Amino acid sequence: MAHAIATHDAQGKPLFHTEQEVHVQNGTMIGFWLYLMSDSLIFAILFACYGVLGGNYAGGPGPAELFDLSLIAVNTGLLLVSSITYGFVMIAMQEGRLQQMITWLMATGALGAGFVAIELYEFNHLIHIGAGPDRSGFLSSFFALVGTHGLHVSFGIVWLIVLIVQLKRYGINEPMKRRVACLSMFWHFLDIVWIGVFTFVYLMGVLR
Amino acid sequence: MGDDHGHGAHIPHASFKDYMTGFVLSVILTAIPFALVMGEMLDSKVATIGIILALGAVQIVVHVIYFLHMDAKAEEGWTLMSFLFTASLLIIMLVGSMWIMSHLHRNTHPKDPTPAEVRHMP
Numbered sequence: 001m002a003h004a005i006a007t008h009d010a011q012g013k014p015l016f017h018t019e020q021e022v023h024v025q026n027g028t029m030i031g032f033w034l035y036l037m038s039d040s041l042i043f044a045i046l047f048a049c050y051g052v053l054g055g056n057y058a059g060g061p062g063p064a065e066l067f068d069l070s071l072i073a074v075n076t077g078l079l080l081v082s083s084i085t086y087g088f089v090m091i092a093m094q095e096g097r098l099q100q101m102i103t104w105l106m107a108t109g110a111l112g113a114g115f116v117a118i119e120l121y122e123f124n125h126l127i128h129i130g131a132g133p134d135r136s137g138f139l140s141s142f143f144a145l146v147g148t149h150g151l152h153v154s155f156g157i158v159w160l161i162v163l164i165v166q167l168k169r170y171g172i173n174e175p176m177k178r179r180v181a182c183l184s185m186f187w188h189f190l191d192i193v194w195i196g197v198f199t200f201v202y203l204m205g206v207l208r
Numbered sequence: 209m210g211d212d213h214g215h216g217a218h219i220p221h222a223s224f225k226d227y228m229t230g231f232v233l234s235v236i237l238t239a240i241p242f243a244l245v246m247g248e249m250l251d252s253k254v255a256t257i258g259i260i261l262a263l264g265a266v267q268i269v270v271h272v273i274y275f276l277h278m279d280a281k282a283e284e285g286w287t288l289m290s291f292l293f294t295a296s297l298l299i300i301m302l303v304g305s306m307w308i309m310s311h312l313h314r315n316t317h318p319k320d321p322t323p324a325e326v327r328h329m330p
Contacts, residue, residue, distance in 0.1 A: 057323065062327050076242070084227055199260055203242070203245045208323060
């Protein structure tokens, strides 16, 4: 029935919409999936930039001197554990346990915050020793790629806090289930991007 | 999932076993490359790079299956189709950019110093 743009009702007044418009109720998950796919293209471009510019040190320091792999290992661990804690959020939601959900969400948020804190420490340290994004092509593309990922994680934490507040107010209902499931996809997606970062940027950088 | 008559979102069923399997596999697939690089276990750099890239690719697949619950049936196959489409775009962009740019680099700066030489410049 969605073909009518402007028809007239029984009284002759114009009608600009139909009463029984088709409303898709279950398109959110596939829509959010498509958003993640488009987001991965942003990261693909940043990875390609790093792949092209990553060897241009401009006489400055290279990855082997700058990267502290033990710090990156800790960060990778934090993000990996936060993936399983978010899995526990989804299981608690399925079983209808609100308090458990909030606890696991808080654990996930804390692990994410730890990740961002370590990353900010690393960035601060690099800028402090004169290896900021303005130093060389390598460092510009490094900060752009890793910074974009860190920004995504930060916004994920904001989303997570909003969900905790909403869960406390509304409990577990259909819209909340949908929102928690979307953040689940977002969070696991960021962990997947991080696999690319630690493999391609940090581990391969040190080997270079 | 069952027939939900078009109401509610298609949230995939999460099982504890799936998450734990994914987690254990990821820990192993993360630990090996870090150990290889940090412990300098292999003499050949090319072999090390090949192994860590392969393990990274496997870990991405593990995450997609066990954490994002992607299978051929989700959303009538559109999840898998869009994933494969994006993955091919991604590979074309990444490999293509690096391939073309390395050729340009070689053709315009034939006597460029190697990264190791650059690092030891005054």
